[in-house]
Structure formats: structure tokens, C-alpha cells
Amino acid sequence: MKLSHTLIIVGCLSTATVSTYAAWEALPETAPVPANNPQTNDKEELGKVLFFDPRLSSSGTISCNSCHNVMAGGDDNRPNSIGVKNQHGGRGAPTVWNAAFHSVQFWDGRAASLEEQAKGPVTNPIEMGMKDWDAVVKLLKEIPGYAPLFKAAFTEKDPITADNAVKAIAAYERTLITPNTPYDRYVNGDHAALSEQQVKGMQTFEEVGCSSCHSGMNFSGPKMEMGSGFFMKFPTYPAKELESKYEFSKDLGRNEVTKQDADKNFWRIPTLRNIALTAPYFHNGKVTTLEEAVKVMGKLQLNKDLSEEQVQNLVAFLNALTGEFPPQTMPRLPATPGQTLMVEEQK
Amino acid sequence: MKLSHTLIIVGCLSTATVSTYAAWEALPETAPVPANNPQTNDKEELGKVLFFDPRLSSSGTISCNSCHNVMAGGDDNRPNSIGVKNQHGGRGAPTVWNAAFHSVQFWDGRAASLEEQAKGPVTNPIEMGMKDWDAVVKLLKEIPGYAPLFKAAFTEKDPITADNAVKAIAAYERTLITPNTPYDRYVNGDHAALSEQQVKGMQTFEEVGCSSCHSGMNFSGPKMEMGSGFFMKFPTYPAKELESKYEFSKDLGRNEVTKQDADKNFWRIPTLRNIALTAPYFHNGKVTTLEEAVKVMGKLQLNKDLSEEQVQNLVAFLNALTGEFPPQTMPRLPATPGQTLMVEEQK
Numbered sequence: 001m002k003l004s005h006t007l008i009i010v011g012c013l014s015t016a017t018v019s020t021y022a023a024w025e026a027l028p029e030t031a032p033v034p035a036n037n038p039q040t041n042d043k044e045e046l047g048k049v050l051f052f053d054p055r056l057s058s059s060g061t062i063s064c065n066s067c068h069n070v071m072a073g074g075d076d077n078r079p080n081s082i083g084v085k086n087q088h089g090g091r092g093a094p095t096v097w098n099a100a101f102h103s104v105q106f107w108d109g110r111a112a113s114l115e116e117q118a119k120g121p122v123t124n125p126i127e128m129g130m131k132d133w134d135a136v137v138k139l140l141k142e143i144p145g146y147a148p149l150f151k152a153a154f155t156e157k158d159p160i161t162a163d164n165a166v167k168a169i170a171a172y173e174r175t176l177i178t179p180n181t182p183y184d185r186y187v188n189g190d191h192a193a194l195s196e197q198q199v200k201g202m203q204t205f206e207e208v209g210c211s212s213c214h215s216g217m218n219f220s221g222p223k224m225e226m227g228s229g230f231f232m233k234f235p236t237y238p239a240k241e242l243e244s245k246y247e248f249s250k251d252l253g254r255n256e257v258t259k260q261d262a263d264k265n266f267w268r269i270p271t272l273r274n275i276a277l278t279a280p281y282f283h284n285g286k287v288t289t290l291e292e293a294v295k296v297m298g299k300l301q302l303n304k305d306l307s308e309e310q311v312q313n314l315v316a317f318l319n320a321l322t323g324e325f326p327p328q329t330m331p332r333l334p335a336t337p338g339q340t341l342m343v344e345e346q347k
Numbered sequence: 348m349k350l351s352h353t354l355i356i357v358g359c360l361s362t363a364t365v366s367t368y369a370a371w372e373a374l375p376e377t378a379p380v381p382a383n384n385p386q387t388n389d390k391e392e393l394g395k396v397l398f399f400d401p402r403l404s405s406s407g408t409i410s411c412n413s414c415h416n417v418m419a420g421g422d423d424n425r426p427n428s429i430g431v432k433n434q435h436g437g438r439g440a441p442t443v444w445n446a447a448f449h450s451v452q453f454w455d456g457r458a459a460s461l462e463e464q465a466k467g468p469v470t471n472p473i474e475m476g477m478k479d480w481d482a483v484v485k486l487l488k489e490i491p492g493y494a495p496l497f498k499a500a501f502t503e504k505d506p507i508t509a510d511n512a513v514k515a516i517a518a519y520e521r522t523l524i525t526p527n528t529p530y531d532r533y534v535n536g537d538h539a540a541l542s543e544q545q546v547k548g549m550q551t552f553e554e555v556g557c558s559s560c561h562s563g564m565n566f567s568g569p570k571m572e573m574g575s576g577f578f579m580k581f582p583t584y585p586a587k588e589l590e591s592k593y594e595f596s597k598d599l600g601r602n603e604v605t606k607q608d609a610d611k612n613f614w615r616i617p618t619l620r621n622i623a624l625t626a627p628y629f630h631n632g633k634v635t636t637l638e639e640a641v642k643v644m645g646k647l648q649l650n651k652d653l654s655e656e657q658v659q660n661l662v663a664f665l666n667a668l669t670g671e672f673p674p675q676t677m678p679r680l681p682a683t684p685g686q687t688l689m690v691e692e693q694k
Contacts, residue, residue: 052418061413061429071399072680077687082408086433279687290685319684328677333419337666338637340424340626 024202025217026184027273027323031100031174032226034113037167039174042152047172049149049331050165056122056136058129059084060342064121064169068096070176070328073277079285084129090251092285097323098273100174101218104229107283109268110257112227114170119162133162140165142341145334178274178323186320194320201317204310209302219272219321231266234282235300242296246286253283276319291315371549372564373531374620374670378447378521379573381460384514386521389499394519396496396678397512403469403483405476406431407689411468411516415443417523417675420624426632431476437598439632444670445620447521448565451576454630456615457604459574461517466509480509487512489688492681525621525670533667541667548664551657556649566619566668578613581629582647589643593633600630623666638662 033039050056051070054063067081068074074095081093091107099105105117121127122136130136140146140160150159153168183202185193194202205211213232216222221230231254235243243249254266267283280286281293294314298306306314380386397403398417401410414428415421421442428440438454446452452464468474469483477483487493487507497506500515530549532540541549552558560579563569568577578601582590590596601613614630627633628640641661645653653661 054416054423059429060423060425066408069401069680071677073682076401076407077683077689078407079690082406276684277682279683279685280690288687288690315685322682322684325679330418330675330677332672333416335420335624335669336424336626337623337669338626338662340635342424343426343627343635 023211023215024187026187027098027101027177027179027181027217029177029179031098031177033174034115034226037115037170039171040153042149043154043168043171044175045172045331046149046153047168047170048328049146049333050169051172052331053333055139055143055333055341056128056130057084058131062128064096064118067093067121067127070096073097073274074099074176075278077279079280081127083124083127087126089126091283092280094270095274095278096173097176097178097325098218098271100177102220102268102271103224103226104268107267107270108254108257109229109231114173115163115166118166118169118173136165137162139341143334143336149334175326178325180324181273181322182320183317184323195316197313197316198320199317201313201315201320204313205317208298208304208306208310210297210314213269213301214272221269230269231263232269232301233265234267235265237300237303239299242299246282246296247284248282248286248300251283272318273321274323276322290318294318370558370562371534373534374445374448374524374526374528374564376524376526378445378524380521381462381573384462384517386518387500389496390501390515390518391522392519392678393496393500394515394517395675396493396680397516398519399678400680402486402490402680402688403475403477404431405478409475411443411465414440414468414474417443417672420444420621421446421523422625424626426627428474430471430474434473436473438630439627441617442621442625443520444523444525444672445565445618447524449567449615449618450571450573451615454614454617455601455604456576456578461520462510462513465513465516465520483512484509486688490681490683496681522673525672527671528620528669529667530664531670542663544660544663545667546664548660548662548667551660552664555645555651555653555657557644557661560616560648561619568616577616578610579616579648580612581614582612584647584650586646589646593629593643594631595629595633595647598630619665620668621670623669637665641665 051064054061054066056063062084065071067076069076074097075093079092080089082088094107099117100114105111105114106120111117111120119133123130123132130139137160140150146160150164150168153159154164156164182193182198186199186202205214213221213230224230234253235248238249249265252264254263254268255261257263276290279290280288281290282296287293287296291311294311295306298304298311384390398411401408401413403410409431412418414423416423421444422440426439427436429435441454446464447461452458452461453467458464458467466480470477470479477486484507487497493507497511497515500506501511503511529540529545533546552561560568560577571577581600582595585596596612599611601610601615602608604610623637626637626640627635628637629643634640634643638658641658642653645651645658
């Protein structure tokens, strides 16, 4: 486990202390960037426009932002998302905030990069419903204002391509970072940043074993090469009454990607940053409160009945993972003067 | 007809001239404001948050902006809009840009103000689908971050009310003004702002009679007291082949509000500002191009078969009504930490 930024807390001003866990890390200001997709302002700006453009859906009503709302916690606060024709997905939308720190994307880690992830929903028939990326590229070429945006962002002679579109979206997503949580300020030395209860929750987080999976700067596992995921079985310790209530095991998770028996009910470790903003919880969004999610995790992953005090302290700590959201300007969506491309699928 | 700002064009640098029509007016920088809802920054900011908050719909997926997209031309470029449960409305979404200059709202003018208009879609069962405004107010009170926003914007002790919510939305909408079109710059004296073809189109606009209805600063009729609409029959000169193609007469328009025979197929005169951005056209969105819309208007409203040159010149002029869109910051939607309110209507 290679850590790029390690901070050892040996004591704090609070009466509680977080003593031994050596890997509390603050979130960096920038996310890892792949060599073949360097960040530029033009590319980020194009990516933002694409991210907000509902014309990238068959109905013209659903953009990336519809389910991954950057004006909120980066998701839609729904148990599952609603795609074109009122189709409901089987899993909740993961937050786009700090997604750039995940080494794989989607709940089941089936995309090795943000670029690869961005290819999925646009042509998923129950999400944005475009026929294929050829249709998307055709549409982008029919919107005159996209040509100069792609030309500014990319060097090819004919830059409007699927690859460049997802590169731009990924570049925008790499700007969606929420640093400076109370937790980050605390590990950076501001011991007043956390309340006493939050520090107790931080201790509990370590002691009961949450941090064995939710480790690292993004609380989503150790730093790994991009494309190599960090997975865990959920539930690890099945409990009948919780299963009948929440049906966590129904979805086989990682197994649906690999078809390996060993991957049944395995899931990528999701970030806990901004977790207070992204209810409901778990892959199927069946748990509506953070408090219940903490209890469920204690039971199913740690085989522990957490005390009421532990639960409250953990919830307090998790609330200290809500970050600062950078102010953003709204994009202007390029026009198709005098015509509309949204003529199909009226009903 | 009282005009607050009249400009007489007696000549221009172009070879074409717009000579006699005395009422070419530029768009003012500010919109009319009702005495009982003065503009304040706090109110505008709250209104923007509400305008973008999809939790104001029963599914948690549809905000005002979903159909009145301010990142685009203020509508959704669809023939009709899609509400909760994939329900399709019968009329197209009118643009929210410069709506503040209309003396009545909706295609049929059934709302006397932006405030009254804003009450409609939220509780319309096929639009945002909230049960009633009591349910909306209850929801707003359950989102802790709304309390300080309402308190900053209003003076009442208990400011989270339906009336204040729509006042805030209306205040935000009164900031959605797109001045400085090439047309505005032209009538303000910059005679190079329009091309020769556009000036010809401006002449044609006057000569053939477009300006008899689409007059005034907003091209939506003369300045009138807020609440008093300016309506016209459409089609005025019915044409069988156009009717069978576009079914304009099916929707009785103003008659559905007043139940008066005399109001059958009467409609509010819509603004032509940013008309190039808001295809498809007419109340039912059946006409997909501006060119065809101009031909249809010539035939059905002026009883004229416009020549190809007239049509092209008019389209060129209408393209000169696309304004400057003020840069806007994205709102932050207040959170419900550790829980979600989007638990109903999962399917």
C-alpha cells in the first residue's frame, strides 16, 4: 500500500484522541490525470457543456447532470435514477464529486477510467437512450457551436469524436473536487475543525474497522493504479432480517461483470466523502438514512451490533466529510439556430 | 398604445432602410417589477435555487429548468415537455428568457404575473406532479438549508410559504433578460450591427404586417398593464392543407380559460426574442424550422404567400433577435444531511 501523503496524528486539543492509525489523509487539490488526457481549460469547459447537455439523450431531456447533480451532492438522492421513457435503473447513481479519485468507476468497477465510464450512460437504453455513439457524434456535428469548442480542446483536424467527447467530460469531472472538509482541516492540523463527538467518531471509525476498507484520502480504499479496483463482499456477514428488508444480495455486483463465482456480491468500495449528501444508501438505495446505513454496515461488514453512541459518533464524523464545493459558472449550450434536433420519440 | 422608449429610424448606413415604423424599441436592462415583490439579491438567489431544485417534483427529477433551460434558449427544444412519469404536455414550453416583459403568462395568458405562473407547473399532475403547495411547503421546511435563504429574502417570522416561493422564483426570472441583440444595437444607433439582409428582413417584417402583432420592445405586442394580455386568433386565415399537416386548430387556446366562443383559437402573442433558439414552433411545436414557421405565419396570419426572398430575409432578421445571455453562477441546492426526501414514487 503506497501512500502519497501520510499524516500521523499523535494527539489533539480535544479530550478524545485519534492515536495510532497512520493513514489519515487530506484530499489533494487536484485529481490524478491520465497521460493521454491532460487537463486544459478549454477541455474542461467543453466537458462541462457536454455534461449539462440534455440533447445527448434520445428524449432531449436527460443530461449527465440529471442523475449526477453537481449543484447538489453529485447524485439525485433517489434509490435509483430515472432514464428516458421513465425507465428506472437497478442501482443508485454514485456521486460524481471526487469520482476522479476512484481507481475504477461504477458500483461494480466495470469502467477503468472516467473516460470509459462516460461512454456508458449515454447509450444505455434505460438511461440516456442514444442508439450508439455514432448517433451522438452525428448529433454533436449538427450543433454548429460544438465545432469551435472541440477545436479549442483538441488538435485533430476532425475533433468531434466519441473519444474526445468522453475525454472532455472526464476532464470536467476531474475538476469536481471538494477539499477542505472539517476532517481535512483537522488532519492538516486545525484541531478545532472537528467537534469532540466527531473526533470520537473518527476513533470509532478506526477501532471498529470501517477504515480497513474506507481508507485513504477518498475513503474508498488504498491508493491504487487507475483501472485496478478495490472490491469487498457486501454483505460479508449476511443477516436474514436485513436481507429480507433490504434485499442487498439480489444484485450480484462485480459478478455481473466478471461472471466469476468469487465475485458474487462484491462491490467497489465507494467514497465516503459527502456521504451525508448522497442518501439513500447502498447500491440499491434501499436505506434512506445515514444512521441506518451505519448500523447496517456494522452488522453486515463488521459483524457488530454498534451501540447507539457509536452510531451517533460515526454519523457525526461522516458529516465532517462534507467538503467545499467550488463555485461554478453555468455553461451555455450551443444552439441549432432556427431548428431543433429533438424531433423523435415524442411519446 | 403607450411606449416608454420609442426610437425613430430615419435611415441607416446600409443600402436598405427601415423608414416609417416608429416603434422599434430596444430591450431595457431591467424588467417591470410589481410593487408587492421588489427585487433583492437574496430573493433572486433563493429563486434561482428553487428554479433548479428537482425536489420540487414528485419524482425528484424535474425542476423548472428541466423544461425552461436557462443554459439554452429558455425552453427544451421539444414539441412538448416531459413531466413526471414520462407524461407529455399538449403545448411546448415557452421560453423563460424575457418572460418578465410579457404582460400575461402561459400560451393562453391564464396567469397574470410570473408569480401566478410559477404556481402552476409544480402542482400540475403531468408536469412536476406535487400534490399541492402545502406538500411543497412541507418539503421546503424539511430541507434545513432553505430556512436561512427564505429568512434572508423575506421579513415574515415564518417565511417559508407558497407565496414567497413563487415570489422568489419570479424575482429570479426577472433577471433573465437578454439585451444587446444585433437588433437592439441597431436601433440604438449601431447601423453596422445588422447585415443588409437583416435590414431587409426588418423592412419586410414591417411591410407585410408581422409588426402589427409582434410589436414593442419584446416583439410580443404593445406595452400593457401587467395582467392584461394581448391576444390574436391563430390561424386567422385557416388553410386546409396546413391544418391537416399541423393541426393548429385542435387546441382552443384562450377559450379553454375563458370558455367564451370569441376566444376560440386565440393565443397570447409570444415574444420573438431568441426565437432562433426555441424551435420547434407554435403552441403545439409541430413546426420544426424557423423558415417553415415564417411561411406558416405569412399564410395563416397575413393571408400571404411570402416569396422565398422575403422568407429568407425575415429569418435573417429574426436571427438578429438572439441576445446576450448574462453569465450565471450555478446555485447550490441545500442538503438534507443524512437522509433523502425522495422516497416515494419509485416506479
